[in-house]
Amino acid sequence: MPRIITRNAAAPQGGYVPGLRLPDFEGARAGFAAGTDTPRALLERGLAIIAAREGEVRAFAHLDIEGARVAADAATARHAAGRALSPLDGCPIAIKDTLAVRGMPGEMNSAIFQGHVDTLDAACVGALRAAGAVILGKTQVPELTIGRAPPTRNPFDATRTAGASSSGSGAAVGAGMVPVAIGNQTGGSLIRPSSFNGIYGFKPSWGALNVAGMHAVAPSQDHIGPMAASLADAWRVAWEISARAGGHNGHPGLTGTAAPPAALRPLRLAFLRTRGWAELDAATEEAFLGVRHALEAAGVTLVEASQDGALAEAERLLLEADRISNDIIMYEARWPYGAWLAAHGEAKMGEAVRARIAHGFTMTPADYRRALAERDAIRRAIAAIGARVDGFVTLASSGPAPQDGAASDQAGAHLKTGSRSFLSPWSMIGGPSLSLPVMAVDGMPLGLQLMGLPDTDAGLFAVATWVDGVFGE
Amino acid sequence: MPRIITRNAAAPQGGYVPGLRLPDFEGARAGFAAGTDTPRALLERGLAIIAAREGEVRAFAHLDIEGARVAADAATARHAAGRALSPLDGCPIAIKDTLAVRGMPGEMNSAIFQGHVDTLDAACVGALRAAGAVILGKTQVPELTIGRAPPTRNPFDATRTAGASSSGSGAAVGAGMVPVAIGNQTGGSLIRPSSFNGIYGFKPSWGALNVAGMHAVAPSQDHIGPMAASLADAWRVAWEISARAGGHNGHPGLTGTAAPPAALRPLRLAFLRTRGWAELDAATEEAFLGVRHALEAAGVTLVEASQDGALAEAERLLLEADRISNDIIMYEARWPYGAWLAAHGEAKMGEAVRARIAHGFTMTPADYRRALAERDAIRRAIAAIGARVDGFVTLASSGPAPQDGAASDQAGAHLKTGSRSFLSPWSMIGGPSLSLPVMAVDGMPLGLQLMGLPDTDAGLFAVATWVDGVFGE
Incomplete structure (x- = not known):
């Protein structure tokens, strides 16, 4: 049985219990x-x-x-x-x-x-x-x-x-x-x-x-x-x-059925060790190891780069994922951000926003074209692996939520939210991704990220439902 | 030499001279x-x-x-x-x-x-x-x-x-x-x-x-x-x-060079005879024949469906182009048109708009998916021909501008603008298209439409520049 925890006004705020189930x-x-x-x-x-x-x-x-x-x-x-x-x-x-x-x-x-x-x-x-x-x-x-x-x-x-x-x-x-x-x-x-x-x-x-x-x-x-x-x-x-x-830009919309997909046990999941893995703290690494062992004990093979040349190549390309994604985002974001700045002036746009958008205005069309080509190469590399596995797995963040104290409320304070290398890949690849709340570190939640090739949403959901069940029972 | 006609306040309004060159x-x-x-x-x-x-x-x-x-x-x-x-x-x-x-x-x-x-x-x-x-x-x-x-x-x-x-x-x-x-x-x-x-x-x-x-x-x-x-x-x-x-939705932008492409004589152009051709009046048909003969006299081969099975198949698929394009447009247009109607009511949206958007709200996601699949089939058929020709040619409208008298100024009056079958194909295919003002019918201008495969903009422009020169000299 899943552990069902109803948090409400009467319940004291407590540490996170992995596998927590909110009333849905x-x-x-x-x-x-x-x-x-x-x-x-x-x-x-x-x-x-x-x-x-x-x-x-x-x-x-x-x-x-x-x-x-x-x-x-x-x-x-x-x-x-x-x-x-x-x-x-x-x-x-x-x-x-x-x-x-x-x-x-x-x-x-x-x-x-x-x-x-x-x-x-x-x-x-x-x-x-x-x-x-x-x-x-x-x-x-x-x-x-x-x-x-x-x-x-x-x-x-x-x-x-x-x-x-x-x-x-x-x-x-x-x-x-x-x-x-x-x-x-x-x-x-x-x-x-x-x-x-x-x-x-x-x-x-x-x-x-x-x-x-x-x-x-x-x-x-x-x-x-x-x-x-x-x-x-x-x-x-x-x-x-x-x-x-419906969808947008000519996408016909979500595939699958109206009812949530039934659980399906994956045979093989590709374990994506992105750049940020090198910087994980021991507790986060250990939490993931626990998930990994549980999945393996349940019969799932986690394919690693050391066993799969295509995955190794994808991880090599993904070393640049944060830069590529940022290049693409900031070039495209020149509008409306630049237009807002032109119309309203610096007084109405905080320093943190202006600092982030500046990069896009230093880029040339050739820079953007290069970043798109790099993104395409990553998409091809991932697609080549995707045909052989039932999904990809990595962390949904580089650790639990960091402490940022009162700083977050001050003008100009930047988000302290950890490495982007866990997030950039699937933002660029455009396939479905899911965060499952199956880990805890320091009494704080930590998500497992499951990812699929574009338009495999229902299939990925079926796998995620099975994976979630491993930790919810 | 191109005939240069400067129309200005002093010049009497007159009939259109094909090959007219406005001051640019x-x-x-x-x-x-x-x-x-x-x-x-x-x-x-x-x-x-x-x-x-x-x-x-x-x-x-x-x-x-x-x-x-x-x-x-x-x-x-x-x-x-x-x-x-x-x-x-x-x-x-x-x-x-x-x-x-x-x-x-x-x-x-x-x-x-x-x-x-x-x-x-x-x-x-x-x-x-x-x-x-x-x-x-x-x-x-x-x-x-x-x-x-x-x-x-x-x-x-x-x-x-x-x-x-x-x-x-x-x-x-x-x-x-x-x-x-x-x-x-x-x-x-x-x-x-x-x-x-x-x-x-x-x-x-x-x-x-x-x-x-x-x-x-x-x-x-x-x-x-x-x-x-x-x-x-x-x-x-x-x-x-x-x-x-830049471009949008991840398109890197126009290909080519900053300077207008130099004229390039095409060897073969596919002549696209869409559904609306059956309804052309004699003067419009004759105007196009004149263009056709001039192009052939200048050494260009116009490939027709009777000589090319793939072109015949594309024309067959394009018989449904107006319906497919309208399905796609009206499904996608449900937002913002439906949201405008919900927010502002019928009093602020004319009958003609409401009549046009109604179709989208009768469509199901499956209808839209089917229309997209039909559009994809047309794109594939055109791509298969495009590799063998230097462009496609058809009329840019089903004739010169029709008379609509004072009706256009009345609420609810519909545009009387002729068959859409000359326009729907390249709106759907997403390749570059150009209208060249090289014909006249009844003293009114009539455009020749040149079309190319997606992202061949500079190449199509080079061909168009040559074609335009045939009629401007």
Whole structure:
């Protein structure tokens, strides 16, 4: 049996227990059917946790409690009438402040957008509403998603960061305030906070979920995805978005079935030892070794570079992954960041943002073309391995959430979130990746990252469901 | 020698002369170097034409004459100092009202956007400004680009349409008001008005020019491109945008060199007889026959379906091109059109827009996936032929601009712009296409369309330059 731990207002904040299971929407929905629970009651349980913990965690940039109650009541009535709009009807969801929600502020922690209220729902938000989801509010992001850290604190230890740009979404789910939040990832912004906050992060294949209505950073690597209390919740949210809003840029949307894929035991997983592995601390290394032994004991072969020349070549190419990914992101991000700077001036854009975008303006078209060619070479190398394994595995972050103290709240403070080398590869490759909360280090959660080739989302989910089961029982 | 016809305030409006050459910026720039002309003087000549003809043509949704004069004076000073920013320094350019220009209204002929002023430059507009271009104003579009026709009239006959959604840009250049305007194409919106207005239209490969800051219609088919008085102007504008703003979605940008490609005689061109050919009137068919004979007399072989099985197969697949393209566009356009409707209601969205978007909401993800598969099959069929020819040729519209009288100015009036079957194929295929103003029917211009495989832009331009020379001498 999975260990089910309900964190709520009454529960003391404690160290993270690996294999922790937050109450998820899939479980709550069973209660709706049985008549023992309702969407409104579920929402109120989350609001109680928010009331108790938000003062410290600061996951939200905006809360629409009254709007959420109205939506939850409507969902409650639909469930009572046996007319649920979808398997997500009544699911409370928080939206990262990079995505437009009609009638809510969209400020991205930036002076430029202070007071801005969006008039439209982003495509994914409209899809979630149509599926009956309860849109509870907007979650914190660093300034313009790449600068000064937000005030958000890790729900397991308030002296630690909640992650990168989807930190508000990660903390809201990790604290048990909502079963699901929407995040987005361009360089690693969804998988890392999922690791830090002990939740399931799912970055679907590039293009599989419509990003329309999101503030673009680098269109060729921008992804949106769910950060959730369970794999089932993550899958259902991704699926309902895809079914209603489709993919983007000619991607036909998520493959698979509406129901979460059933567990499937992998035979072989490629163990990707990226550059950051050399810098891991002993406790993190040991946590991964424990996972590795458990997988091997369950009959899974972990293929290493020493046994596979193609994997060795891929790891060699990936030594440059952080630089390549940063080149691509910062070249593409020249718009809108450069246009914002031109229109609003330095006074309205923090030093950290300006420092990060400067690189893109030093690049030439030839530099960008070279970075794209390097990315293509990595994609080819990974594709060659992918045909022989059932997925790839690595850590979802270079360790548990680091302590960043009060620094994160100061202007110009940079995120202290560890090596990017665990995140850059799959942001560039565009395949699905998942963070599973199956490890703990220093009483803090640490995610295992599973990755697949582009458009193998359902297959990877089946493998992840099996892997998760190894640690949840 | 090309026949150079300067249309200006003093010149009577007359029938179109095929091979007409409008004064282009490339020619004006020679005068700057010789000290016989200046950017300010060039701008003033355009403003004189606007003063004389805009009351009838109504190409512009907004004019910033004072801002343009300031920019032209700055360019004049740079030229005098020998410090031009680029080969476009001082070039007056009009921007289609789908693209954001900082400080100018962006209303898209829609009640929803009435009074809206953009705060940022679209990526291409920022690039043009950085190259020294003089941004003169915004050009008319149908309501939200797909609905009620704008008031714009064809500069050669005010009883006729100026084209599809880039009609304001087409008319502004066709009337000689500006040497270049920026247009965009999702289904055919750039090439058709280029044909109707007797100008050079260039739709670069999909992704080669950054579309950021444009109101998206269907991201997988949205293109921007120049509509120009000459091929040289079209190339330089596209090149300077690409060099400064890059491509999008991971496209590295336009291939080739900064200088307009030199003329290259093609050996073989595939003649694409799309569905609409069956409905051509005799005068249009005859005009094309004249072109065909001239090309053959100059030594070019026109390959037809009867001689090439792959071409016959491609033409068979293209019988469905209009439906497939419309399926893809309308599925992708559900956002933002559906979100606009949800936020603003039917009162602010005209009947013609609502009628067009309705189809997308009847489609399922499976319908969209099927349309994408059909598009892929067409792309493969065209690619198989493309390797054996130097380009493809067809008409740029199903005839000269049709008469639409006063109807275009009425709410709910639909565009009467002829068969889409000449436009849908290359909107879907994503390769470069060009309209060359080398024919006349009933005293009205008619364009020849040249098309190439994706990312053969420079090669197609070289062929187009040669073909254009056949008719300009």
